[in-house]
Amino acid sequence: MADDRFSMGLFDARIKDQRHQVFKVLGMYFVLMTVAIWGLLSLFWGSTYQLESYFPSVKVYVYDFDSVATPNAVLGPAVVRYLQSTLSSPVHLGIIVRDPAGKTFDDVASEIVGEKAWGAVVINANATSNFEAAMAGTGGLLDGQWAPKGAISLVVAGARWYQVVLEYLLPYLGMYVETPVLEASHQASASFLSTATPATLGELTSAQQAALGTPFAYQEVDLRPILPGQWAGAAPLEAGLIYYIIFAFHIALFFFFSRLPLQGMTKKHGIKIRWIHVCLLRIVPVLFAYFILSLAYTLINKAFLLPTDGNGYASFGPQAGFMVLWMLDWIALASLGLAMEAMLTLLTLKFFPLFLITWILSNITSSFFPATLAPKIFRYGYMMPFWHCTTATKHIMWGTRNRLGLNFGVLLGWCGVSLVTICLFELMWRRIEERKERQESAKDVEGQGAHK
Known part of the structure; x- marks a missing residue:
């Protein structure tokens, strides 16, 4: 025998008003959640929408110590010219060439850690002179070896916002300096070869050969890194x-x-x-x-x-x-x-x-x-x-x-x-x-x- 207590259906006429009230509440919440999805999720989506179009707001300082230290510098002017030319691109970083007078590398580091800028391209004072000294056999080496990466330092503070610095800033900076470094390297090598005799070339040491092959390169300097582990x-x-x-x-x-x-x-x-x-x-x-x-x-x-x-x-x-x-x-x-x-x-x-x-x-x-x-x-x-x-x-x-x-x-x-x-x-x-x-x-x- 069926239990009458469980005989009522969902569409029973006796609960018509209550049923309408349930669907009314569900409808209201459906509308509220739809508005929330469009309003709130649009807020989050909008925070990353067309991210690269805001790269000009990412300030990057450029310090050419090479031109200050060496009258006929090769690397410094090449890098500065190229970085300034990137400002005409639709997507570019906020390159700002700064006066290096009275500045030291520690001053630049303080600016980056203090968040005056997101990063800095530092063309070091001994960039061109080191290459010239190495090819002349009068110095320019590090522990007897040629170290071209000391020419340029890409200075950042990775922990500041690693999503931006490691995923965007450093790759862009590396791409930016690659072309002028290659051009300056070709110019420096060609300048040496134009005056070198076969005898001079035959007497080059392994360090000099390395310097001739790669006059300049860059290194990444993370002032506030997130260490392994x-x-x-x-x-x-x-x-x-x-x-x-x-x-x-x-x-x-x-x-x-x-x-x-x-x-x-x-x-x-x-x-x-x-x-x-x-x-x-x-x-x-x-x-x-x-x-x-x-x-x-x-x-x-x-x-x-x-x-x-x-x-x-x-x-x-x-x-x-x-x-x-x-x-x-x-x-x-x-x-x-x-x-x-x-x-x-x-x-x-x-x-x-x-x-x-x-x-x-x-x-x-x-x-x-x-x-x-x-x-x-x-x-x-x-x-x-x-x-x-x-x-x-x-x-x-x-x-x-x-x-x-x-x-x-x-x-x-x-x-x-x-x-x-x-x-x-x-x-x-x-x-x-x-x-x-x-x-x-x-x-x-x-x-x-x-x-x-």
Whole structure:
């Protein structure tokens, strides 16, 4: 015999209104998600759209020390002319020829580490003179060998933004200098051969023959490299931060459901917890949770042997660096999580997941690629938690530009804004509930009066 309790179908006339309500809600969410896909994913896609058209914003300094040191320099003028000619190409780097007077290589290195430019092409002072000395047999050799790569240095700071430096900047610079280096090499070799006698050529040493075959070449100088075994550091700079937001999302949900029994009890007894105590209940437990979880997150970095002393370039050692990284991770998680706590209060559980998507995508557009290679609208990323977390982490791990004061300041600013809005949103909902209660009480009084 069939159980009548399970006899109702989905299209039963008795649940017509409820069925319409279900499809109405599903339709509303379908529209919202479609808008979110077009709006939010377009934001992320747009941050890398036509990436190469923004290469002129990638400044590269050119220093010709060769022409200063040698009156009839061959290499320096050739490289400078060719690099300047690239500016007429549709896609080119932002080549800027700088006056080398009074400059040293250390000055150039400071400019690159200080992010005045993304890289530098340095034609060294002894480029042409070394070749001439080597062919004359009066010097120009390194440990008795010809070392042509000392002629030009392509100077970068790889850890600044390795996606840009290693995947785009260095390949482009290598392509740029290859042609003028080859032309200058042919010119230098031809100049020597035009005056050399057969006897002179027969007496060339192996070092001189090597110099004649390759007068000039270039080398890559990475001032802030990511050393072998340190590539796990890419995780906390990319996907790790997305996971961080997801952790904060789950913490917000966990604490939300953990408060429900308390809220049910107070409602049942017709009492209310003081507003300030509600705010404390919302804030103190999550800050403690962030403190513990950020320690676990930081320890993962140490477990995979990531440096915390800037590879020797930071002003602190590994022990102090670990504490700095832990505090950074704590404040970063708080800046991400407290914003979610605030929006959970404002949007309620029904629309809260939409903020999660928005929060993730608006942050990752500022950390996957620099705003330098995107339309100006994406410079909003300079105020986002992800950007400040990644730039601070790069300094702690690899010694890139030190912005720790700014990074901590902005992250704490996000925390402060979220703390204030949590309290204000709680106060707003309390006022709304009180207004509803007064309206219901007024209706009850009116109803009792009419009954009498």
